[in-house]
Amino acid sequence: MGKDMHMYMEHLERDMPGHVVRVKKEVALEFEIPAILQQIESRKRQPVIIFEKVRNLKGDLSQLPAIINLFGSRERLADALDTTVQRLPLEYVDREKPVPPVTVDKKKARVKEVIQKGEEVDLYELPIITHNEMDIGPYITAGSVRVKDPETKWVNCAILRIYVEGPKRLVVNFNPARHTHYIFQKYKNLGTPMPAVIVAGHHPAFYMGAQTKLLVDEPEIIGGIMGEPLELTPSETWGDDVLVPAHADLVIEAEISTTEVDIEAPFGEYTQYYGGQRLNPVTEVTAVTRREDAWYLGIMPGHADHLLLDAPMIEAYLYSRIKAVVPSIIGVHMPVSGTARLHAYVQIKKVNEAEPKTVIATALSSDYRLKHVIVVDDDVDIYDDEQVLWAVATRSQWDKDLVVLSGMMGTRLDPSGDGISTAKGGIDATKPADPREFAKRLSIPSEVMERIKLEDFLEP
Amino acid sequence: MAKVNYVQCAACQKEYYLDRMLYDALVSGLKQKLKCPFCKSEFYLEIHGEQHPSTSSA
Numbered sequence: 001m002g003k004d005m006h007m008y009m010e011h012l013e014r015d016m017p018g019h020v021v022r023v024k025k026e027v028a029l030e031f032e033i034p035a036i037l038q039q040i041e042s043r044k045r046q047p048v049i050i051f052e053k054v055r056n057l058k059g060d061l062s063q064l065p066a067i068i069n070l071f072g073s074r075e076r077l078a079d080a081l082d083t084t085v086q087r088l089p090l091e092y093v094d095r096e097k098p099v100p101p102v103t104v105d106k107k108k109a110r111v112k113e114v115i116q117k118g119e120e121v122d123l124y125e126l127p128i129i130t131h132n133e134m135d136i137g138p139y140i141t142a143g144s145v146r147v148k149d150p151e152t153k154w155v156n157c158a159i160l161r162i163y164v165e166g167p168k169r170l171v172v173n174f175n176p177a178r179h180t181h182y183i184f185q186k187y188k189n190l191g192t193p194m195p196a197v198i199v200a201g202h203h204p205a206f207y208m209g210a211q212t213k214l215l216v217d218e219p220e221i222i223g224g225i226m227g228e229p230l231e232l233t234p235s236e237t238w239g240d241d242v243l244v245p246a247h248a249d250l251v252i253e254a255e256i257s258t259t260e261v262d263i264e265a266p267f268g269e270y271t272q273y274y275g276g277q278r279l280n281p282v283t284e285v286t287a288v289t290r291r292e293d294a295w296y297l298g299i300m301p302g303h304a305d306h307l308l309l310d311a312p313m314i315e316a317y318l319y320s321r322i323k324a325v326v327p328s329i330i331g332v333h334m335p336v337s338g339t340a341r342l343h344a345y346v347q348i349k350k351v352n353e354a355e356p357k358t359v360i361a362t363a364l365s366s367d368y369r370l371k372h373v374i375v376v377d378d379d380v381d382i383y384d385d386e387q388v389l390w391a392v393a394t395r396s397q398w399d400k401d402l403v404v405l406s407g408m409m410g411t412r413l414d415p416s417g418d419g420i421s422t423a424k425g426g427i428d429a430t431k432p433a434d435p436r437e438f439a440k441r442l443s444i445p446s447e448v449m450e451r452i453k454l455e456d457f458l459e460p
Numbered sequence: 461m462a463k464v465n466y467v468q469c470a471a472c473q474k475e476y477y478l479d480r481m482l483y484d485a486l487v488s489g490l491k492q493k494l495k496c497p498f499c500k501s502e503f504y505l506e507i508h509g510e511q512h513p514s515t516s517s518a
Binding site: 134135136137263265266274275276277278279412415419 | 482483494
């Protein structure tokens with residue numbers, strides 16, 4: 001049996017118990033779950049939270065517990081790939097290779113334990129959360145949406161925000177810059193709705209693999225990242241023509257209209273601002289299938305849960321792009337302080353003075369959302385905002401160490417941009433390549449640091 | 461700085477904002493019901509040129 005979310009949660013509760021919190025008191029779907037997470041985060045904690053008693057959208061006690069913040073910790077993301085936080089992007093690079101999926105019989109697919117089709121479908125039976133005060137309503141936020149290119153037959157996956165407008169009616173948002181939109185245009189040209197499979201709840205490695213930027217059949221990359229072939233099974237709506245992950249917690253099969261649009265948003269986004277109300281494609285649900293013991297997975301918008309999931313993929317992508325041009329790169333980190341998309345810290349072992357600006361130019365042109373890059377030396381911890389800012393404070397002169405590029409593609413969700421283009425920039429915060437040209441950093445003799453044990457000096 | 465197109469709900473009078481593309485489409489004559497995120501009521505926004513009192517720039 002393949003990896004799944006329950007297997008991962010059993011491992012966490014057994015081997016990393018500090019990473020899981022169970023809430024037994026009943027919670028409301030509107031705002032209470034995000035409020036609890038926000039208060040836990042204010043105490044500098046990021047556990048997975050399981051809400052055992054939650055109402056569904058009909059007001060009844062939900063059969064499915066709600067689970068959030070699965071992706072809110074880099075340590076957990078690294079653990080899901082059997083690696084360390086520092087090595088996570090490099091592990092992603094190593095695993096981002098095709099492993100063909102395998103098809104299993106429906107009888108062996110846990111996601112087929114409960115099947116609802118046609119009139120039986122009712123999304124209001126699920127504990128779908130309304131997250132922020134100005135959100136238009138409840139949103140499915142952990143939906144990895146799989147669509148098949150009608151020409152290449154490749155499957156593309158993307159986590160999209162999905163407004164639950166009615167018991168069988170969704171409105172799905174996707175950015176024109178994304179592959180999903182490109183495939184949508186092909187169905188529009190064919191004059192047919194676009195089949196979509198919405199996967200809510202799977203192993204974290206599944207989700208990380210589904211974020212790949214590679215232009216390939218993405219289930220193969222999901223298998224690579226998971227370290228095993230992804231098991232798939234025929235869908236209820238389209239049979240063998242469209243396959244669904246066999247061990248997902250919940251799968252929603254739907255058809256995205258290429259002709260009908262409706263109101264969607266406002267909705268709180270990763271930039272921690274609301275995206276404005278807009279028109280997006282109407283989507284009719286045709287089937288819902290799930291495990292008997294399914295959990296409903298939500299991703300909390302604007303929180304680390306939302307921000308970190310993309311980070312390993314973007315870091316891996318940037319690392320590979322930069323490495324091809326500047327081989328002295330050591331690491332890349334997209335900090336949560338920069339929404340894990342808009343800022344990148346790049347660590348190099350500098351060989352010549354042209355490398356930092358080459359890193360900046362390469363990185364800024366590699367991802368439309370990336371807006372600012374800070375390049376630092378190998379003695380600066382890129383996982384520590386304080387150290388990076390110290391490097392900017394003491395190793396940069398902005399009349400020669402700043403790069404500014406105007407009029408580049410940016411994200412619509414950055415309220416400081418004009419909705420289409422943005423000004424990007426980078427800071428060279430590195431010392432000269434010749435260490436004799438720069439001051440020496442403070443240090444305590446390593447022999448003393450290793451010898452001193454705090455418990456020998458401090459009262460318990 | 462991006463322009464934020466605030467509108468006022470006809471029912472509850474609370475304000476929220478539209479995406480630039482939707483606002484531009486409404487200005488160009490699109491007849492589309494909006495939905496208030498606070499009270500959930502649907503309403504049409506009347507727009508005459510660029511001088512509608514319910515919109516503002518930020």
